[in-house]
Amino acid sequence: MEQMPDLSVTTRHALQEAILTPRFYTTDFKAIDALDIDRNGLRDEFEWIREEFERDYNRNHFKRNEEFLANFDDMPVRQLFIEFLERSCTAEFSGCILYAEMVKHLKDPTMRAIFRCMSRDEGRHAGFLNKTMADLNVALDLSVLQKRKKYTYFQPKFIFYTVYLSEKIGYSRYIHIYRHLEKHPENIIHPIFKWFEQWCNDEYRHGEFFSMLMRSQPELLNRPANRRWIRFFLLAVYATMYLNDCRRADFYRALGLDWRTYDQDVIRLCNRIATQVYPETLPVDDPRFFRHLDKAAEYDARANELANRGGTVNQAQAARLRAGIVLRLLATYRLPPLPTREATKWRGLEGFPNYPGPDWRARRVAAAD
Ligand SMILES: [Fe+2]
Ligand SMILES: [Fe+2]
Numbered sequence: 001m002e003q004m005p006d007l008s009v010t011t012r013h014a015l016q017e018a019i020l021t022p023r024f025y026t027t028d029f030k031a032i033d034a035l036d037i038d039r040n041g042l043r044d045e046f047e048w049i050r051e052e053f054e055r056d057y058n059r060n061h062f063k064r065n066e067e068f069l070a071n072f073d074d075m076p077v078r079q080l081f082i083e084f085l086e087r088s089c090t091a092e093f094s095g096c097i098l099y100a101e102m103v104k105h106l107k108d109p110t111m112r113a114i115f116r117c118m119s120r121d122e123g124r125h126a127g128f129l130n131k132t133m134a135d136l137n138v139a140l141d142l143s144v145l146q147k148r149k150k151y152t153y154f155q156p157k158f159i160f161y162t163v164y165l166s167e168k169i170g171y172s173r174y175i176h177i178y179r180h181l182e183k184h185p186e187n188i189i190h191p192i193f194k195w196f197e198q199w200c201n202d203e204y205r206h207g208e209f210f211s212m213l214m215r216s217q218p219e220l221l222n223r224p225a226n227r228r229w230i231r232f233f234l235l236a237v238y239a240t241m242y243l244n245d246c247r248r249a250d251f252y253r254a255l256g257l258d259w260r261t262y263d264q265d266v267i268r269l270c271n272r273i274a275t276q277v278y279p280e281t282l283p284v285d286d287p288r289f290f291r292h293l294d295k296a297a298e299y300d301a302r303a304n305e306l307a308n309r310g311g312t313v314n315q316a317q318a319a320r321l322r323a324g325i326v327l328r329l330l331a332t333y334r335l336p337p338l339p340t341r342e343a344t345k346w347r348g349l350e351g352f353p354n355y356p357g358p359d360w361r362a363r364r365v366a367a368a369d
Contacts, residue, residue, distance in 0.1 A: 007144060008138065010086055015144075015145065021087070022091040024152065025094065025098050025154055027155065027159045028156055030105070032156045032159075033105055033107055035213075037213070040217070042216045046111075046212060049114065049205070049209055050113050052205060053113070053114055061195065061199070062195070068131075068132065069135065076189055077189070083251075085133050086133065088125075089140055089142075090145065091166070092126035093142055095206075098159075102115040103116045118206050121202045121206070125199065128195070157226065158233070160214050160220065163210055165234065165270070167203045168203070168274065169266065169267075171203040175197070176265055176269070177193060177255065181256075186256075193255075221279055227280060231280065232333065234271070234281060235329065238293070239329055242296070246263075247300070264284075264290060275345045275346045276345065276346040278340060279340050280337040282338065286335055288332075288335055295324075296324075300321075300325055302318075303317075303325075
């Protein structure tokens with residue numbers, strides 16, 4: 001990598017690319033612009049969610065209070081917490097940029113309005129995280145990140161599969177932490193976690209939009225090859241989180257969480273939510289599923305330990321273990337998928353504004369009277 005002497009350590013760290021780090025994406029915007037979103041009769045639903053976004057429920061939510069100005073020099077797992085903020089900020093900012101690019105390239109007014117609102121939300125999330133980092137005397141230079149970070153090209157359908165899942169798993173991660181800390185306030189190591197409940201509603205809503213977008217293009221969901229891609233991305237998202245969180249067990253322990261139980265709960269919820277759109281999901285209740293992921297996490301820990309020790313023999317053994325991770329993931333991928341059944345399909349979050357059907361305008365007028 002080129003020399004970057006003027007950048008903060010955190011910015012330099014966020015610029016590094018590795019398999020498990022958050023990425024910036026680019027895609028074929030022209031192909032997305034050419035999609036006919038009216039094809040499956042979903043225009044009304046898109047219009048409804050546009051209005052939802054424009055209501056901007058969290059307009060006043062992302063404001064820090066005096067709790068943020070306390071001295072966190074001696075907080076537990078400070079370095080891991082900073083890393084958590086950095087990764088989250090990079091991921092949020094990545095969404096902000098991608099959605100802003102959509103606004104630039106798309107012509108459909110409903111789509112543009114929706115992406116503008118989603119970019120607004122992600123920019124707000126990234127800014128909130130970055131200010132929190134600044135309180136701890138570290139901050140990311142987002143403009144440098146935007147210019148210098150490598151952009152990964154994904155064709156549109158892969159963007160939809162992966163972004164949908166990162167929104168929904170983001171929701172699942174934040175809500176599990178929030179609910180846990182609600183019960184165990186003694187583990188709130190920083191006030192930012194108190195903001196997670198409303199925050200994750202934004203992510204849930206973003207995911208709802210991508211679910212609509214995929215439903216408006218049924219071949220993305222029905223073709224056998226695409227079903228295989230869907231399973232691939234489900235596994236990629238789950239496994240990436242599992243390996244990442246296993247490496248950061250101390251962080252979760254400081255929050256009073258066992259990383260493994262937490263991750264499994266997060267994956268189970270995300271997998272249930274994904275039945276709202278995906279014709280099949282992963283068999284997370286098959287005992288082999290988490291057995292394989294546990295082995296992959298174990299190999300990853302041993303491989304990292306060996307690689308850190310250095311030396312040719314250790315490096316070779318680390319490489320063998322990494323090959324073992326690939327084999328375990330392949331075995332997980334090959335487990336018979338869980339077909340989505342009408343009876344068990346995800347119907348939406350209770351208490352959350354879900355599409356009420358084509359009479360929503362009349363209902364809104366009635367509610368306002
Ligand atoms: Fe976000
Ligand atoms: Fe989001």
